[in-house]
Amino acid sequence: MTAYSDILLDTPHNGVQLIRLNRPEARNALRNTLLGELADALQNAARDEQIRAVVITGSDQVFAAGADIKEMAALDAVGLWKDPRPTYWKAIRTFPKPLIASVNGYCLGGGMELAMHADIIIAGEDAQFGQPEINLGIIPGAGGTQRLIRTVGKALAMRLVLSGEFIPARQALTAGLVAEVTQPELTLKRAIALAESIASKSPVAVRLAKEAILAGFETSLSQGLELERKAFLFLAATEDRQEGINAFLEKRPPQFKGQ
Ligand code: CAA
Numbered sequence: 001m002t003a004y005s006d007i008l009l010d011t012p013h014n015g016v017q018l019i020r021l022n023r024p025e026a027r028n029a030l031r032n033t034l035l036g037e038l039a040d041a042l043q044n045a046a047r048d049e050q051i052r053a054v055v056i057t058g059s060d061q062v063f064a065a066g067a068d069i070k071e072m073a074a075l076d077a078v079g080l081w082k083d084p085r086p087t088y089w090k091a092i093r094t095f096p097k098p099l100i101a102s103v104n105g106y107c108l109g110g111g112m113e114l115a116m117h118a119d120i121i122i123a124g125e126d127a128q129f130g131q132p133e134i135n136l137g138i139i140p141g142a143g144g145t146q147r148l149i150r151t152v153g154k155a156l157a158m159r160l161v162l163s164g165e166f167i168p169a170r171q172a173l174t175a176g177l178v179a180e181v182t183q184p185e186l187t188l189k190r191a192i193a194l195a196e197s198i199a200s201k202s203p204v205a206v207r208l209a210k211e212a213i214l215a216g217f218e219t220s221l222s223q224g225l226e227l228e229r230k231a232f233l234f235l236a237a238t239e240d241r242q243e244g245i246n247a248f249l250e251k252r253p254p255q256f257k258g259q
Pocket of ligand 1: 026027068070108111113132142144
């Protein structure tokens, strides 16, 4: 397995790869090395048929404190333009398997944007979400303005981005930003259990379901319905669909193979 400095990879278990952000001295700030390693780990996970879902987590105190401000400070406009970060974000954005973020503590700036790249966010009661870039005289740079309005609507998106104020996990839940709130000590356990449950489903169906839901962010309803229909028809040709239906009729658990 590749050796990384800023992330830790647990041995995959029950089809789930756990990735831990690991820069405690900088509150998991997303320097280029970290983002590049994350992109690489996800590209490897995408290729590995044994891995069917990925969980990303931080520490008990912080998921991630955003872009690395010290690294960012050294870059002028041209430096930022040449920066490899957009390539890394693209690799995260296009990861085709389910991605779950397990969030405790601070989830700020680029850290919140990373969490929003996940398909599902599970948050501990202690989690705090915010886009404090405005306090630095900048704005979110990894999709925060666009994903927030599509996820929580204009009122809260404006409040978070213009004021830099944080919201607690419960409010993030009500706003639709996070899927579930847990006791802080149970967040990772729950995220892994959910990932394992998803990993036991048909990987083909899971992948197409993710693709169809994400397409809903960008397409019209009629185009989205068309895409869903085609994916639904495609799945009729899979062995997993036959297995799922047979298992139901035979009153046994299904064994999905991804075919
Ligand atoms: N970048 C670089 N270093 C950071 C950092 C960041 N985003 N956040 C924290 N650190 C560093 C601190 O500089 C400090 O380092 P030193 O010990 O060398 O001084 C160390 O981590 C510990 O930080 P604190 O003492 O501040 O820790 P805390 O527990 O008291 O507070 C915190 C934690 C609330 C997260 C606070 O560190 C903080 O507010 N961080 C900055 C949050 C922020 O502004 N994020 C937006 C970044 S810009 C961005 O993300 C752009 C984008 O959209 C891509």
